[in-house]
Amino acid sequence: MDILTWITFSPLLFIPILLLLPENRKNAIRWTAAAGTAVPLALAAYLYGAFDRTLAGINEPGSFQFVVRNPWIESFSIEYYMGIDGLSVTMVLLTALLSFLCIFASFGIDRGLRGYFSMFLLLEVGMMGVFCALDFFLFYLFWEIMLLPMYFLIGVWGGPRKVYAAIKFFLYTLFGSVLMLLCILALYFKGGHTFDMVRLMNGAVESGSIGLFGTALGFGKAIFIGLFIGFAIKVPIFPFHTWLPDAHVEAPTPISVILAGVLLKMGTYGMLRISYPILPEATRWFAPALAALALVNIVYGALCAMAQKDLKKLIAYSSISHMGFVLLGMSSGTVQGMNGAVLQMFNHGTITAMLFLLVGVIYDRAHHREIEGFGGLAGRTPVYATFSALAFFAAIGLPGLSGFISEALVLIGGFRTFPAFTILSASGIVLGAAYMLWTYQRIFLGPLNEKYSALPEIDGREIFTLAPLAALAVLLGFYPHPILGMMHSSMSHLVRAVWG
Numbered sequence: 001m002d003i004l005t006w007i008t009f010s011p012l013l014f015i016p017i018l019l020l021l022p023e024n025r026k027n028a029i030r031w032t033a034a035a036g037t038a039v040p041l042a043l044a045a046y047l048y049g050a051f052d053r054t055l056a057g058i059n060e061p062g063s064f065q066f067v068v069r070n071p072w073i074e075s076f077s078i079e080y081y082m083g084i085d086g087l088s089v090t091m092v093l094l095t096a097l098l099s100f101l102c103i104f105a106s107f108g109i110d111r112g113l114r115g116y117f118s119m120f121l122l123l124e125v126g127m128m129g130v131f132c133a134l135d136f137f138l139f140y141l142f143w144e145i146m147l148l149p150m151y152f153l154i155g156v157w158g159g160p161r162k163v164y165a166a167i168k169f170f171l172y173t174l175f176g177s178v179l180m181l182l183c184i185l186a187l188y189f190k191g192g193h194t195f196d197m198v199r200l201m202n203g204a205v206e207s208g209s210i211g212l213f214g215t216a217l218g219f220g221k222a223i224f225i226g227l228f229i230g231f232a233i234k235v236p237i238f239p240f241h242t243w244l245p246d247a248h249v250e251a252p253t254p255i256s257v258i259l260a261g262v263l264l265k266m267g268t269y270g271m272l273r274i275s276y277p278i279l280p281e282a283t284r285w286f287a288p289a290l291a292a293l294a295l296v297n298i299v300y301g302a303l304c305a306m307a308q309k310d311l312k313k314l315i316a317y318s319s320i321s322h323m324g325f326v327l328l329g330m331s332s333g334t335v336q337g338m339n340g341a342v343l344q345m346f347n348h349g350t351i352t353a354m355l356f357l358l359v360g361v362i363y364d365r366a367h368h369r370e371i372e373g374f375g376g377l378a379g380r381t382p383v384y385a386t387f388s389a390l391a392f393f394a395a396i397g398l399p400g401l402s403g404f405i406s407e408a409l410v411l412i413g414g415f416r417t418f419p420a421f422t423i424l425s426a427s428g429i430v431l432g433a434a435y436m437l438w439t440y441q442r443i444f445l446g447p448l449n450e451k452y453s454a455l456p457e458i459d460g461r462e463i464f465t466l467a468p469l470a471a472l473a474v475l476l477g478f479y480p481h482p483i484l485g486m487m488h489s490s491m492s493h494l495v496r497a498v499w500g
Contacts, residue, residue, distance in 0.1 A: 002068040004082040007043040007092065008128040011036045011121035018114050018121075030107050033117035037100040037124060044096035047089060053485050056493035057085020059201035059277050064134065065089075073137075077194050081135040086490030090342060090483055091131040091262075091269055094349045098261045099124045101465045102254035105357055108364060109157060109252065116157055119149040120254075127262050131269065136184050136195035139274075143180070146263070147173055150255070158250040165243075165250035172233050172243040180230035180270075183223045187278065190219065201277040201497075224282035227275045234267030235323050238296045248316035253360030256312065260319050260356060261349040268326050268345060272338075272494065276330075280498040290331035291418040297324030298428035306435040311362070311369040314439060315355045318395065321428050322348050322403075328418075328425055329410035333499040337413020338491040339484060344406035346483050347394075347476060351403055354391040354469040358384070361462050362443075365455055371439055376448030377455065384458040385444045387466050392440050394473040396433040402476035405484075 014036030021029050047066070055063035064083035072080045084092060102120070109116055122145065129142030147170065155166030184195075191200045233240045244264075248256050276283050301321030308314040322344070329341030361384060362377075363369055378385035394401040397408075407429065414422035458466075476483060 002066065002082075003043055003047065004066050004068055004084065004132045007040045007047070007096070008082070008125060008132055010039040010043070011124045015118045015121055018118050021114065023114060026110065026113055029113045029117060030103075033106075033121065034100070034103045036117075036121045037096075037103050040124065040128065041096040041100040044093050047084070048093060048486075051084075051089055051486060053086070054489055055085065056489045057083075057087065058490055058493045059198060059497055060493070061198045064198070067134075072135075076137075077196075078137045079135045079196065081138065081196065082132045083134050084132060086487040087269070087272055087342060087494070088131045090346050090487055091265060092128065094265070094346055095124070095127045095131065095262050097468065098257060098349065098353055099127070101353070101357075101468065102257050104461060105254040105257065105360065105465045106252070107461060112156065116153070119153050123149040123153065123258065127258075127266075130266055134197050136188070136197050136200070136274075138195075139197065140177075140181060140184055143266070144177060147177070150259075150263070153255045154247060154251045157252050157255070160250075161246070162250045165246040168243045169247045172240070176230035176233035176240075179226045183226040183230070186219075186223055186226075197274065197278070218282070220279045220282040221285060224275055224279045224286060227279075228271070228286070231267040231270040231275070234270070235264055235327070236267070236320065237293055237323075237327065238300055238320070241297075241301075241320050244320065245313050245316045248319075248356075249310065249312050253356060253363070256316075256356045256359075257353045260316070260352040264319060264323055265345045265349060268323070268330065268341070271330065272342070276494060276498050283498050284333070287331045287333060288418065290327055291414070291421045294324045294328035294331060295421050295425050297321065297327060298425045299324075299431070302428045302431035302435065306431060306438075309371055311371050311439070311443075312356070312359050314371070314435065315352065315359065318355075318432065318435070319348070319352055321432060322352070322395070324425070324428065325407055325410045328414045328422065332410075332413040332417040333495060334413035334416050335488075335492050335495050336409050337417070338495055339488060340406050340409025340411075340413055342487050342491060343480060343484055344403075344410060347402040347406045347473075350469045350472050351391060351394045354387070354466055354473070355395060357462070357465055357469075358388050358391055361458055366452065371442050374443040374449055374452065376444070376446050377452065378444040379448055380452060380455050381457045383463070387458065387463075387470060388444065389440065390470050390473060392436045394477070396436045397429055400474075400477045402473045402480070404477060405480045 014032055017032050057064050064085055067083035070080045072078045126142050126146035133139040151166050151170045155162050236244050298321050301317050305314050305317035326341045326344045329337040394403045397403040411422055
């Protein structure tokens with residue numbers, strides 16, 4: 001069996017074992033789930049070493065790597081078609097790493113363990129499949145597979161308003177999925193009855209009018225809008241973002257990490273994998289609008305974050321702001337901007353994961369997340385304060401940490417194409433620094449709140465989940481080549497394919 005099939009489906013093999021274990025054997029259940037995510041992580045490490053960084057992928061079927069292609073439903077030209085290039089391999093690495101760490105962050109959950117970890121492993125199957133699929137039908141199938149476990153993980157194991165948050169997440173995502181399905185079907189019929197995404201990238205699907213609601217809307221532009229709404233809900237892009245703060249606040253900590261670290265990236269990944277190379281003319285036409293929306297996301301997300309009293313909600317809104325930088329880089333049509341956007345997807349995944357894990361640490365001890373309720377914790381929990389300082393500084397893009405490199409590339413690329421939008425977007429960095437430093441000051445500095453004079457320090461398991469992410473934030477801040485080198489060839493080729 002090929003490596004991409006193993007990396008995608010191997011977590012499924014551990015679900016029957018989990019379900020057969022007695023519910024009272026909690027440690028056995030936890031370690032079985034950890035083994036279920038360790039296999040994809042080990043395979044992802046092998047992919048990293050064996051990946052040929054000179055091959056572009058994107059719209060060249062011959063330069064995708066680790067390809068497996070078999071007929072599946074031949075009467076509709078549906079294939080089991082998997083492969084990765086520089087764009088997808090970075091997301092596969094991120095998914096494998098965060099899934100593995102989140103299992104250990106889930107060790108504190110003590111009810112319904114078999115169900116929780118089974119849902120988690122099923123979620124990882126869906127996430128991996130999205131990043132490996134090259135057949136549209138298969139891509140959509142994996143996209144939908146993620147929806148159900150995420151709904152239950154929030155709705156069953158979440159906070160006081162978990163049902164409301166889960167239903168809101170489900171309805172938003174389902175609406176986007178239905179729109180995406182309609183667009184996929186339109187591309188299927190327009191592109192010669194094929195779900196082969198690489199073939200559609202090289203087909204003539206731009207011509208003609210769709211005649212939607214009596215308008216002469218170009219086919220490519222109409223499909224671009226439909227796909228954009230589907231992907232924008234996932235990112236999320238203003239005004240499709242309202243599900244995100246509720247989902248983050250109510251979700252258990254490890255699920256918040258997966259939401260911010262991986263699921264938000266699927267929206268921008270979908271645009272780069274599907275919308276851009278299949279609809280290049282529409283992409284160029286909508287690029288200024290995308291840059292304008294990026295500016296709104298950056299500033300609006302930062303201002304909302306500044307107004308929050310709940311630490312988890314603050315980080316949720318900061319994610320909206322930081323994903324705006326990804327959108328700005330994508331809209332620039334430059335190699336620097338594209339590289340910065342995908343690097344920001346990876347770096348934001350690791351930094352935000354660290355931030356949400358740190359929120360989980362303090363919530364487990366204090367049982368609340370009100371920023372004003374703390375104070376002076378640096379003296380009581382110096383190790384926790386050090387990890388927090390590193391995460392906060394990485395989030396504001398301090399030079400020497402990973403967030404700086406990706407945002408700098410985005411601004412360089414964005415300035416070449418949209419100088420006014422880029423200058424205004426840079427205000428998001430200042431606002432980000434303001435609310436992050438103000439938050440750190442209120443929680444960790446000043447006199448210690450006597451209520452927390454006996455607050456326990458961060459423990460070994462929690463350090464185990466944070467240390468790899470902290471190491472990446474420092475390593476990629478000084479030397480981004482390990483990730484940047486993997487994607488550069490693909491991003492350069494994508495820019496040539498879309499902008500010429």
